[in-house]
Amino acid sequence: MRLTVPPLSILEDEGFSAKIDIFKRKQFGERLANLFENSQDNIVVALDAPWGEGKSTFIKMWQGYIQNQRDNKFKTIYFDAFANDYQKDPFIALTAELYSLLKDDKVEKQKEFKKKASDVIKSMSRGALKIGIRSLSGGILDGTIVDSVENDISELAAEQIDAIVADRLQNSEEDKTALVHFKKYLQQLAKEHSNDNPIIFIIDELDRCRPDFALELVEQIKHIFSVQGITFLLVQNRQQLEASVKARYGNDVNASLYLQKFVNIWFSLPRSSERYDDYGEKYLDFALKSMLDAGEEIKNTDLIELLRELVKAKKPSYREIEQILSNVALVHNMSSGETKYYPNYQIAIAFMCYLKASSPKVFDKVSKKSITFNELIKESGFEWAETSSGSEYSYIEYMIKEIKFEYADEDTRKKMIEGQEIKRSMYSYNGTSMILQITNMLNTMETR
Numbered sequence: 001m002r003l004t005v006p007p008l009s010i011l012e013d014e015g016f017s018a019k020i021d022i023f024k025r026k027q028f029g030e031r032l033a034n035l036f037e038n039s040q041d042n043i044v045v046a047l048d049a050p051w052g053e054g055k056s057t058f059i060k061m062w063q064g065y066i067q068n069q070r071d072n073k074f075k076t077i078y079f080d081a082f083a084n085d086y087q088k089d090p091f092i093a094l095t096a097e098l099y100s101l102l103k104d105d106k107v108e109k110q111k112e113f114k115k116k117a118s119d120v121i122k123s124m125s126r127g128a129l130k131i132g133i134r135s136l137s138g139g140i141l142d143g144t145i146v147d148s149v150e151n152d153i154s155e156l157a158a159e160q161i162d163a164i165v166a167d168r169l170q171n172s173e174e175d176k177t178a179l180v181h182f183k184k185y186l187q188q189l190a191k192e193h194s195n196d197n198p199i200i201f202i203i204d205e206l207d208r209c210r211p212d213f214a215l216e217l218v219e220q221i222k223h224i225f226s227v228q229g230i231t232f233l234l235v236q237n238r239q240q241l242e243a244s245v246k247a248r249y250g251n252d253v254n255a256s257l258y259l260q261k262f263v264n265i266w267f268s269l270p271r272s273s274e275r276y277d278d279y280g281e282k283y284l285d286f287a288l289k290s291m292l293d294a295g296e297e298i299k300n301t302d303l304i305e306l307l308r309e310l311v312k313a314k315k316p317s318y319r320e321i322e323q324i325l326s327n328v329a330l331v332h333n334m335s336s337g338e339t340k341y342y343p344n345y346q347i348a349i350a351f352m353c354y355l356k357a358s359s360p361k362v363f364d365k366v367s368k369k370s371i372t373f374n375e376l377i378k379e380s381g382f383e384w385a386e387t388s389s390g391s392e393y394s395y396i397e398y399m400i401k402e403i404k405f406e407y408a409d410e411d412t413r414k415k416m417i418e419g420q421e422i423k424r425s426m427y428s429y430n431g432t433s434m435i436l437q438i439t440n441m442l443n444t445m446e447t448r
Helices: 026-038 053-070 089-101 107-127 155-169 173-194 209-224 238-249 255-259 282-292 301-314 318-336 337-341 343-357 360-367 372-380 394-408 411-418 436-444
Strands: 044-048 078-081 200-203 231-237 264-269
Touching: 026 044, 026 053, 044 301, 053 078, 053 200, 053 231, 078 089, 078 282, 089 107, 089 209, 107 173, 155 360, 173 209, 173 231, 173 264, 200 209, 209 238, 209 282, 231 238, 238 255, 255 343, 301 318, 301 343, 318 343, 318 372, 337 360, 343 360, 343 394, 343 436, 360 436, 372 394, 394 411
Parallel strands: 044 231, 044 264, 078 200, 200 231
Antiparallel strands: none
16 A cells, blocks of 8 residues: 555646546636636735645646636746745746746847846845845855844944945935836736736745745735736635744734735635535545555455544545545554454554544654543544444444543443443454554654
């Protein structure tokens, strides 16, 4: 069994094919495309979803859809912000993507673009107004100023600071002109290379970036790249981006209000298109099938049925579902003989693999034997299942009884067996706690 879910292969022109659109988000994608087609303003749209909810997968399907299945009305640019956040400033990274539009244009046109961009870079460098001291001789580092320097700053360094400030004042008008010319040039570029619809610049993985890079990127989009003919779609976790605002400007800043300056419309990516089905179970089956080799199967269905109930009841993110299954694969591959097919062993596998992915702190307490039964049930969020009877979550109810047996003293265990509250115990295999066996396996390796 594979240890990870294989990455989903999405062809450039595939769009929302039934094979890969397992969350049935095509309808939402169509409405989003209608918005861009019917809006002539240079808007900035943000697509928000928690970590692990399939934002990148959706956006790749959507890009293929709007480029190839909307009568070629749209031209898009895809930019992975996380893959580029090693760069110091997002301006060059963004302009490089726009420059790709000129690959078939004449050399003179390409040179003109470079010149306009170069003028803006010079302007931004002068505007930084920060320098660093390389040594006592006053050498300048990277054109930026460190916020705190040694008390003893040489006269030469002070003279350099004065020179930079003077240069900034002298070239202020020139810098403003460079920015105006660049924006006009971008607007003309968009007009020449679009199909009477705005070019859609997709910025993905914003929530995984360095906080300073993510914020500078969003701010530059509004101040430098916001022109008629170019619209932006920011794909990120709003909560994470707001945390980046606070990290940079302090906890007293109203992060939500601050971001409203840069984003015109916020959309939430729907977890599913059906009101009473969030597709967690369907994704579990889809991901599990992709991890099994040809002809391979999980022989005991107790594990799968319990995982389905856990996913239905607790609604972990799709990324967490992948981590749960990676944990299951790890235990499955490390186990031997018929032991791994015992029903109670399967119950223990499902619970501990779920716990490690969704509640790692609680899992750690179980591993260190520093948590009681009541604490475990409360902290993992299953108090409701302890008193349930005959509900739709029968496997979860039985799981709770197995855990209770695990933590009980010998007299309580005997009573549970005699009263047929439990038919088989986690101690049925060589008198060893199966929960601890599985916990030890999972502690030997981290899965991603």
